[in-house]
Amino acid sequence: MALSNSQKQKIEELLSKKIEHKLKKYGRETTTMPFLARLIQDNEKIAAYSFIHSMATTLGMRELNE
Numbered sequence: 001m002a003l004s005n006s007q008k009q010k011i012e013e014l015l016s017k018k019i020e021h022k023l024k025k026y027g028r029e030t031t032t033m034p035f036l037a038r039l040i041q042d043n044e045k046i047a048a049y050s051f052i053h054s055m056a057t058t059l060g061m062r063e064l065n066e
Contacts, residue, residue: 015059018058018059019055022054022055022058026051026054033046033050036049
């Protein structure tokens with residue numbers, strides 16, 4: 001069963017809202033990640049990985065109040 005246009009619009013709005021909220025309030029959970037630091041060895045890439053992981057976690061969480 002395909003999604004209706006209304007359902008698609010609601011999903012798009014929810015994702016946009018979640019991403020905007022995450023970008024506004026995001027702060028790295030930890031400043032030291034010894035495993036990743038040794039594996040990746042680039043602070044900008046570690047920060048990007050941390051953000052992407054946090055975003056994936058946010059999108060994967062079920063919001064009961066939405």
